[in-house]
Amino acid sequence: xxxxxxxxxxxxxxxxxxxxxxxxxxxxxxxxxxxxxxxxxxxxxxxxxxxxxxxxxxxxxxxxxxxxxxxxxxxxxxxxxxxxxxxxxxxxxxxxxxxxxxxxxxxxxxxxxxxxxxxxxxxxxxxxxxxxxxxxxxxxxxxxxxxxxxxxxxxxxxxxxxxxxxxxxxxxxxxxxxxxxxxxxxxxxxxxxxxxxxxxxxxxxxxxxxxxxxxxxxxxxxxxxxxxxxxxxxxxxxxxxxxxxxxxxxxxxxxxxxxxxxxxxxxxxxxxxxxxxxxxxxxxxxxxxxxxxxxxxxxxxxxxxxxxxxxxxxxxxxxxxxxxxxxxxxxxxxxxxxxxxxxxxxxxxxxxxxxxxxxxxxxxxxxxxxxxxxxx
Amino acid sequence: xxxxxxxxxxxxxxxxxxxxxxxxxxxxxxxxxxxxxxxxxxxxxxxxxxxxxxxxxxxxxxxxxxxxxxxxxxxxxxxxxxxxxxxxxxxxxxxxxxxxxxxxxxxxxxxxxxxxxxxxxxxxxxxxxxxxxxxxxxxxxxxxxxxxxxxxxxxxxxxxxxxxxxxxxxxxxxxxxxxxxxxxxxxxxxxxxxxxxxxxxxxxxxxxxxxxxxxxxxxxxxxxxxxxxxxxxxxxxxxxxxxxxxxxxxxxxxxxxxxxxxxxxxxxxxxxxxxxxxxxxxxxxxxxxxxxxxxxxxxxxxxxxxxxxxxxxxxxxxxxxxxxxxxxxxxxxxxxxxxxxxxxxxxxxxxxxxxxxxxxxxxxxxxxxxxxxxxx
Numbered sequence: 001x002x003x004x005x006x007x008x009x010x011x012x013x014x015x016x017x018x019x020x021x022x023x024x025x026x027x028x029x030x031x032x033x034x035x036x037x038x039x040x041x042x043x044x045x046x047x048x049x050x051x052x053x054x055x056x057x058x059x060x061x062x063x064x065x066x067x068x069x070x071x072x073x074x075x076x077x078x079x080x081x082x083x084x085x086x087x088x089x090x091x092x093x094x095x096x097x098x099x100x101x102x103x104x105x106x107x108x109x110x111x112x113x114x115x116x117x118x119x120x121x122x123x124x125x126x127x128x129x130x131x132x133x134x135x136x137x138x139x140x141x142x143x144x145x146x147x148x149x150x151x152x153x154x155x156x157x158x159x160x161x162x163x164x165x166x167x168x169x170x171x172x173x174x175x176x177x178x179x180x181x182x183x184x185x186x187x188x189x190x191x192x193x194x195x196x197x198x199x200x201x202x203x204x205x206x207x208x209x210x211x212x213x214x215x216x217x218x219x220x221x222x223x224x225x226x227x228x229x230x231x232x233x234x235x236x237x238x239x240x241x242x243x244x245x246x247x248x249x250x251x252x253x254x255x256x257x258x259x260x261x262x263x264x265x266x267x268x269x270x271x272x273x274x275x276x277x278x279x280x281x282x283x284x285x286x287x288x289x290x291x292x293x294x295x296x297x298x299x300x301x302x303x304x305x306x307x308x309x310x311x312x313x314x315x316x317x318x319x320x321x322x323x324x325x326x327x328x329x330x331x332x333x334x335x336x337x338x339x340x341x342x343x344x345x346x347x348x349x350x351x352x353x354x355x356x357x358x359x360x361x362x363x364x365x366x367x368x369x370x371x372x373x374x375x376x
Numbered sequence: 377x378x379x380x381x382x383x384x385x386x387x388x389x390x391x392x393x394x395x396x397x398x399x400x401x402x403x404x405x406x407x408x409x410x411x412x413x414x415x416x417x418x419x420x421x422x423x424x425x426x427x428x429x430x431x432x433x434x435x436x437x438x439x440x441x442x443x444x445x446x447x448x449x450x451x452x453x454x455x456x457x458x459x460x461x462x463x464x465x466x467x468x469x470x471x472x473x474x475x476x477x478x479x480x481x482x483x484x485x486x487x488x489x490x491x492x493x494x495x496x497x498x499x500x501x502x503x504x505x506x507x508x509x510x511x512x513x514x515x516x517x518x519x520x521x522x523x524x525x526x527x528x529x530x531x532x533x534x535x536x537x538x539x540x541x542x543x544x545x546x547x548x549x550x551x552x553x554x555x556x557x558x559x560x561x562x563x564x565x566x567x568x569x570x571x572x573x574x575x576x577x578x579x580x581x582x583x584x585x586x587x588x589x590x591x592x593x594x595x596x597x598x599x600x601x602x603x604x605x606x607x608x609x610x611x612x613x614x615x616x617x618x619x620x621x622x623x624x625x626x627x628x629x630x631x632x633x634x635x636x637x638x639x640x641x642x643x644x645x646x647x648x649x650x651x652x653x654x655x656x657x658x659x660x661x662x663x664x665x666x667x668x669x670x671x672x673x674x675x676x677x678x679x680x681x682x683x684x685x686x687x688x689x690x691x692x693x694x695x696x697x698x699x700x701x702x703x704x705x706x707x708x709x710x711x712x713x714x715x716x717x718x719x720x721x722x723x724x725x726x727x728x729x730x731x732x733x734x735x736x737x738x739x740x741x742x743x744x745x746x747x748x749x750x751x752x
Contacts, residue, residue: 127704135639214715239699260636260648263511263660266703272636275651275658282652284639323615327642328503339590 004075004103005059006030008207011102012058013037013051016205017219020045022089022099030102065208066105069182074112075103082116088226091251094244097219101205104223107181108197110172112227115201118298119149119174120289121228121249122165123221123242124158125235125267132235132267133161135259139232140165140173142286148293149174151228153220154189154196158234158242163196172200176227178212178220180204185212203227221245229298230255232289233280236270243270246280255292257283314353317342321350322359322369330366380451380479381435382406384583387478388434389413389427392581393595396421398465398475406478441584442481445558450488451479458492464602467627470620473595477581480599483557484573486548488603491577494674495525495550496665497604497625498541499597499618500534501611501643508611508643509537511635515608516541516549518662524669525550527604529596530565530572534610534618539572548576552603554588554596556580561588579603597621605674606631608665609656612646619646626655631668633659690729693718697726698735698745706742 007030014021014037024033037044038052051058066073074080088100106112122140124132136158140150144166152159154175166173175196177185181204184190193202205223206216221241225231225248236242236258249256258280261268274280283289293299314322317340324339325331331339337347351367354360361368383406390397390413400409413420414428427434442449450456464476482488498516500508512534516526520542528535530551542549551572553561557580560566569578581599582592597617601607601624612618612634625632634656637644650656659665669675690698693716700715701707707715713723727743730736737744 131638131640237703259639260644260651260658262507262638263635264507268636269660272658272660275636276660276664282636282648282658284645284648284652288652327613 007075007102009055009059017097019093019098062207071105071107074106080112082113085226087252095218105181105204108201109199110201115149116227119151119228121151121224121231122162123245126155126157128157128235136161136234137165139286144169144171174201176224177204178216180206180208180210182208222248225249232257234259235267237266238269240270256280317346318350318353325369327369332366383451383478385431385435393473395469395474438583447481447483450482456488458489461602463628471594481557481580484577485575486577491525492603495527495604497527497600497607498538499621502531502533504533504611512537512610513541515662520545520547550577552600553580554592556582556584556586558584598624601625608633610635611643613642614645616646632656693722694726694729701745703745708742
């Protein structure tokens with residue numbers, strides 16, 4: 001058995017994501033850990049020992065199943081292995097899940113290292129609101145458009161909206177599952193998952209055929225956070241699992257971000273709380289997300305400045321004029337001049353400049369402030 | 377002339393809120409400053425000198441007008457003077473407004489020092505959304521209910537909703553105007569303002585008869601922030617004046633707070649930005665606001681803990697059971713037991729406990745998580 005196969009065998013004997021395995025691997029080679037388990041002993045959990053008895057058969061079955069479904073086994077040392085995942089070995093377990101994965105079952109045309117290098121996880125509530133789904137899609141589309149891979153969990157709700165936001169722009173996306181990557185979970189997302197593997201990836205630390213359980217969702221969350229440069233939670237109720245992903249992102253020193261919503265929405269209670277408690281930065285749009293990733297050096301180029309910066313770059317007269325304009329009520333040049341306390345000629349010059357910069361819009365009845373949509 | 381009258385006279389000669397006045401007062405008595413202005417000289421703005429010529433007449437007119445409208449002139453040294461306002465003398469001017477006021481024209485049955493001692497400003501957009509108005513009223517009602525005075529600007533939109541939230545509970549509220557307190561501004565709020573003075577206050581640094589201008593709104597904002605223990609902005613577009621109030625609160629070391637909303641709403645763009653840039657703490661409800669005020673020692677008693685704390689205080693079984701319940705889908709005790717991996721008897725005991733604590737609600741079809749409204 002090579003290290004690769006030892007890791008595969010080990011993943012069929014222990015529960016992937018069990019932090020005890022990672023601890024053992026920090027002092028022993030995978031083959032040695034496996035041998036220890038097979039020998040048994042008081043410190044070896046009986047379930048591990050039990051499954052190790054017929055581990056060779058298990059490896060044969062898993063490998064055959066993987067071949068049938070076009071899965072590959074990516075391990076530390078593989079060229080496709082994302083180094084970012086190794087950070088998981090240095091973070092305290094949460095909810096009995098932790099450690100770097102033994103390896104990942106990967107399905108799809110993408111390359112895991114390349115796709116995850118500039119990436120962001122967009123996750124959230126299964127029973128999201130229409131508002132949440134729309135924001136998730138928009139943020140994901142913006143990220144994808146900037147060449148950032150969207151990673152999510154392929155679940156109903158926010159996850160699906162996130163994948164679809166990227167796919168709508170024809171950009172690859174990565175789905176990390178809590179079950180074997182040969183299974184379509186949830187079933188209703190079979191078409192979504194087969195679209196994802198066309199140029200993206202479906203990924204799991206669970207062996208082929210493994211079904212999802214509550215604890216596997218929790219350990220899956222650490223992989224989403226570990227693969228991505230940052231995690232955005234779009235909607236989450238107070239105890240949502242996506243807050244667990246956010247916690248992992250925070251523990252890993254990745255960008256942890258949350259989208260606000262109406263305070264009356266239970267689905268935003270978790271994101272508001274995360275922001276309030278300083279566990280996440282508030283983000284409202286793709287540009288905010290990209291700015292956070294840029295702050296961690298994950299997006300190379302500096303981003304176009306926010307409205308404030310643009311405002312500050314304007315000449316003083318233009319700033320005075322801009323301050324008098326509104327979205328909703330037209331102002332004649334004379335009104336603008338009087339409000340800005342500028343001469344008519346200065347006002348006209350400033351309005352022309354603001355129009356060129358796309359900040360002011362003339363109409364039959366007067367001038368308006370350009371809406372954000374006009375600015376985009 | 378006494379210091380009180382000198383201050384009154386001075387407020388009729390200079391523009392109240394002009395930071396140059398405050399600077400002069402830091403080295404000279406009000407009477408001396410007035411004498412300097414009357415003497416004229418290169419350093420005295422011509423407009424001040426001009427108005428100082430007939431200052432005695434101005435004082436007579438203002439005093440008569442104040443008497444007619446039942447206004448009183450409250451100055452530093454008056455028993456009713458809120459010491460908190462003196463902090464304004466130590467903060468850099470913003471937008472050409474700054475300094476402690478020369479005095480305040482006060483109208484109403486309340487006492488300014490007592491009402492402002494435990495207080496919070498709730499301000500925001502004039503053209504607010506129905507969502508914003510509702511949140512402003514709710515937060516204000518919660519604050520008022522906890523004995524905290526709601527201070528606002530009596531403007532359309534958020535301000536009016538804030539005052540009304542307090543008045544609906546029969547609690548006094550304070551309106552700070554940008555014009556003389558003898559004027560009803562806006563006109564449409566005449567009834568609101570006369571309701572406010574019944575047991576609260578209408579306050580302004582502007583002399584009787586003075587009309588509001590853009591710069592007076594800006595200098596008024598510093599008084600709102602200066603009187604209140606903290607400022608909550610409920611809705612604000614990117615350049616809303618209420619962000620200016622927030623900036624004052626922040627500069628004064630008071631609690632600066634902002635309410636989130638849908639990211640698609642322009643009226644929440646300013647609050648989101650303030651939170652994102654660390655200029656405000658995110659708050660979603662009265663309890664959050666009270667917690668911030670408590671953090672500054674403005675609300676005496678410790679507040680009831682958030683959901684997290686309450687959760688942590690539950691026995692382990694109850695926590696497991698609570699985690700299986702949802703707002704929307706009923707679960708039978710058998711389902712709960714299976715999901716929580718507990719025995720039926722343990723489950724029944726935990727459900728009963730959760731019901732007693734108001735955290736779980738039984739129905740004909742099974743158990744639900746109690747909604748926040750049920751918890752209140």
